[in-house]
Amino acid sequence: MSVTVRVPAKVNVQLAVGAARPDGFHDLANVFLAVGLHDQVTVTPADELTVTCEGPDAEQVPLDRTNLAARAAIALAGRRGIEPAVHIHIVKDIPVAGGMAGGSADGAGALLACNELWRAGASRAELLAICADLGSDVPFSLVGGAALGTGRGERLTVLETGGTFQWVFAMAERGLSTPAVFREFDRLARGRDIPEPVASAQLLQALAKGDADALAAAVSNDLQPAALSLFPELADTLDAGRGAGALAALVSGSGPTTAFLARDPDAATKIADALRASGTCRTVRTATAPAPGATVTRRAAAR
Numbered sequence: 001m002s003v004t005v006r007v008p009a010k011v012n013v014q015l016a017v018g019a020a021r022p023d024g025f026h027d028l029a030n031v032f033l034a035v036g037l038h039d040q041v042t043v044t045p046a047d048e049l050t051v052t053c054e055g056p057d058a059e060q061v062p063l064d065r066t067n068l069a070a071r072a073a074i075a076l077a078g079r080r081g082i083e084p085a086v087h088i089h090i091v092k093d094i095p096v097a098g099g100m101a102g103g104s105a106d107g108a109g110a111l112l113a114c115n116e117l118w119r120a121g122a123s124r125a126e127l128l129a130i131c132a133d134l135g136s137d138v139p140f141s142l143v144g145g146a147a148l149g150t151g152r153g154e155r156l157t158v159l160e161t162g163g164t165f166q167w168v169f170a171m172a173e174r175g176l177s178t179p180a181v182f183r184e185f186d187r188l189a190r191g192r193d194i195p196e197p198v199a200s201a202q203l204l205q206a207l208a209k210g211d212a213d214a215l216a217a218a219v220s221n222d223l224q225p226a227a228l229s230l231f232p233e234l235a236d237t238l239d240a241g242r243g244a245g246a247l248a249a250l251v252s253g254s255g256p257t258t259a260f261l262a263r264d265p266d267a268a269t270k271i272a273d274a275l276r277a278s279g280t281c282r283t284v285r286t287a288t289a290p291a292p293g294a295t296v297t298r299r300a301a302a303r
């Protein structure tokens, strides 16, 4: 038997960052929106834990036990006192180190798939607790849709959305390290008072109404200055998208993927074409949000 799970990428429509905590993390008001760009994770019984990966960025994905999908399998097996004897295959479409939570998606996907494969019977609450141990973004990959993450982003409140939103994503030539971007945030914030992170009421209302113009007026990302400081060329990509009529242009999470909100699918195509022609990015994709969270798509008998 093998089990396949499909897991979405995310964009942060608000990322309010508080001061560094004693444990090194930052309190956040993190408004996540799952977008229709997916990784697929398939787990199959095997003699020992192995990981393989295919897709455009596959060579950048670690195939050892540091892979978040492997860590998820190890965590669940450990709780059940069994061996994580499973082969994990990842079909990767989410850019690596792009600020779109690709690794987190694979962690949540592998966890859900192993829970099915091993009939481990973990409840939603147990799965969410394991996700939070794996990383701040992993619970959202399981849940999908739209949610507000507080604490370090792992404590989720599901948000209603009143419609769909059209996005364009520009992937950069290289990645950015999430810890490095938070460190740069701290450096830029030195000597300033950092307010408590709070979700914007205007933004939550725009999501609830499905109003793209109102959402565009309310999006914000406190990590954007840090990402631009480490990767100044991203400003050219943002300008190219704005010039092509994007309602909003922002860095996705810690970057370096840039995200552009479009009024409708035609506008998204126009923005995507302009970004491709601009020569300021590696690849360009369009996607609709919100997308569902990690979902089992296939159960197959062993051959």
Ligand SMILES: C[C@@](CO)(OP(=O)(O)O)[C@H](O)COP(=O)(O)OP(=O)(O)OC[C@H]1O[C@@H](n2ccc(N)nc2=O)[C@H](O)[C@@H]1O
Pocket: 012, 015, 024, 025, 026, 027, 028, 030, 098, 099, 100, 101, 102, 104, 134, 135, 136, 137, 138, 151, 152, 153, 178, 179, 182, 252, 253, 254, 255
């Ligand atoms: C910035 C965000 C926005 O959604 O995502 P990405 O853009 O990386 O995808 C997240 O906060 C990233 O979450 P995730 O990638 O799961 O990070 P983790 O593994 O938990 O932490 C990696 C490192 O990022 C920093 N970190 C992360 C989360 C947080 N609230 N405060 C932090 O300071 C810490 O230095 C930590 O050691």
Ligand SMILES: Nc1ncnc2c1ncn2[C@@H]1O[C@H](COP(=O)(O)OP(=O)(O)O)[C@@H](O)[C@H]1O
Pocket: 060, 061, 062, 066, 067, 068, 069, 090, 095, 096, 097, 098, 099, 100, 101, 102, 103, 104, 106, 107, 175, 176, 178, 254, 255
């Ligand atoms: N399954 C995975 N897919 C991608 N990266 C992974 C995975 N597991 C661990 N990693 C590591 O996590 C780092 C961050 O990757 P990723 O989650 O794609 O980016 P981000 O945190 O910016 O959303 C990568 O550079 C890689 O070393």
